[in-house]
Amino acid sequence: MTTLLNPLANQDDQTPDQFPKLSSLSAAFFYQFVPVPTDSQPPPEYVAIPCKGKPDLYGEVAAWNMIWEAGTLRYEMLDDHRWFKGLEWLKPFQTRGVDVRLIPLKGSCRYNIYAPLYHLLPLGTLKKFGLPPLKQGHWPGGPDWSETTAALPKDFQTRIENAFAHHVWRHLCPGSPLSGFSKQEPLVTLTHGLDFWLPYIDIVIQKRLKQLGRVKIENGKQSALLRKLRAKCPPNIIPSRPLFGGLAWMGESEALEATREMVEVADQYGRLRSIIDAIKSNRVEEGFSPMWSYAKEDFERKMYHKRNKVKIQFVQLDDTIPTHGPDAEVHEDCLWQSLFGILNPKERRIIICLRNGVTKLADIGQALGYANHSAVSKALKKIREKAKRLLS
Numbered sequence: 001m002t003t004l005l006n007p008l009a010n011q012d013d014q015t016p017d018q019f020p021k022l023s024s025l026s027a028a029f030f031y032q033f034v035p036v037p038t039d040s041q042p043p044p045e046y047v048a049i050p051c052k053g054k055p056d057l058y059g060e061v062a063a064w065n066m067i068w069e070a071g072t073l074r075y076e077m078l079d080d081h082r083w084f085k086g087l088e089w090l091k092p093f094q095t096r097g098v099d100v101r102l103i104p105l106k107g108s109c110r111y112n113i114y115a116p117l118y119h120l121l122p123l124g125t126l127k128k129f130g131l132p133p134l135k136q137g138h139w140p141g142g143p144d145w146s147e148t149t150a151a152l153p154k155d156f157q158t159r160i161e162n163a164f165a166h167h168v169w170r171h172l173c174p175g176s177p178l179s180g181f182s183k184q185e186p187l188v189t190l191t192h193g194l195d196f197w198l199p200y201i202d203i204v205i206q207k208r209l210k211q212l213g214r215v216k217i218e219n220g221k222q223s224a225l226l227r228k229l230r231a232k233c234p235p236n237i238i239p240s241r242p243l244f245g246g247l248a249w250m251g252e253s254e255a256l257e258a259t260r261e262m263v264e265v266a267d268q269y270g271r272l273r274s275i276i277d278a279i280k281s282n283r284v285e286e287g288f289s290p291m292w293s294y295a296k297e298d299f300e301r302k303m304y305h306k307r308n309k310v311k312i313q314f315v316q317l318d319d320t321i322p323t324h325g326p327d328a329e330v331h332e333d334c335l336w337q338s339l340f341g342i343l344n345p346k347e348r349r350i351i352i353c354l355r356n357g358v359t360k361l362a363d364i365g366q367a368l369g370y371a372n373h374s375a376v377s378k379a380l381k382k383i384r385e386k387a388k389r390l391l392s
Helices: 055-066 068-077 082-096 111-118 123-128 146-150 156-172 186-192 194-212 220-232 252-270 272-280 290-303 362-367 374-391
Strands: 021-024 034-037 045-050 100-105 137-139 237-240 246-250 311-317 329-331 334-344 349-355
Touching (some): 021 194, 055 068, 068 082, 100 111, 111 137, 111 194, 123 156, 220 237, 246 252
Parallel strands (some): 021 137
Antiparallel strands (some): 334 349
16 A cells, blocks of 8 residues: 655744745756756746656656756757657747746646745645645646645635735735725736746746756866867857756745745736736727637627627737646637636626737647637636626
8 A cells, every 4th residue: 555645844844934935956966967048038838738647758847847947958859868758749849939848737636837836825825725735846847746636625726826816916906905806806817817927936936046056067077078068069058067956935035025026027028017007997909810800709799788788808918928738729820828807897898818928839739639719618608607697
């Protein structure tokens, strides 16, 4: 009989100066050198891939994610590295300059996707929303967290969304409690959207880990090999020893500072406040590609009532960073995720927001079997049914 490891933090590790925490393992345990690009790299896009029945894929994903600082240079390693045999489908994205973070999925629990956000939450917030105090989180994603997911409640997704919204609210609207806003407020909607925040905490973690420094050269032979590699490489690539592993944050104060940094990064890369301000002040300019024309017409037709006409706007949020997964929507060369609706009952107005990525990753959706329209159709149906109830 196999005994599962206890995933919960012990009492000594639940103090405010120790909890929460998130750490990273050095790639030096597996790689002598890492190709480090000198040019700026794009923010990572998360791609969730199904791993059920594919035990070898966990190791391949872990090996890919571990050399995150190589960015888009990782594609060069796909052809000749035995650890990446199941990731050949990534090869076409080499020419597009896409930095991809892979997240393995097994079962319905999404803890391994949202672990970086989970481990920002202080003990009091976890208790408030009925979530367990897990041991330190590990970044980037890769291993099979069966023991951890077994300790989580069945309604984990709802609880983590509410807990994270509660946690991040003070950084977005200081002085005003979250309870004072309706669930249809744009700001409330975005605070609950974990996929919106995920790429931005990734950027914060990268920045912090780069400050830890690099593992030292072990001997003269390794030093000579490194000199040869650097002599052969073009100026935009610097072969280097991997970064040290270590803590991205530990304790409530450091996690709180990481949260502040995440909000700033979301402003920089995700147009966070400009999106919110535009929606709240009715300055939203409707715009969407022709593919959504039928969707809008169908939505309006099913919402229409002679005495109850509702204004409906479809808005594409371009130049934001998406998270791609089984709920994504694929059409031609665009892969969509994080469709959400904003309802203003007083003005009888519904805004449907569809986030598009910096890059176009439809081929990923095709390769992983996400190429269908059911996800968006179901999301629109849910928005429509909820709007009808609230506007009746």
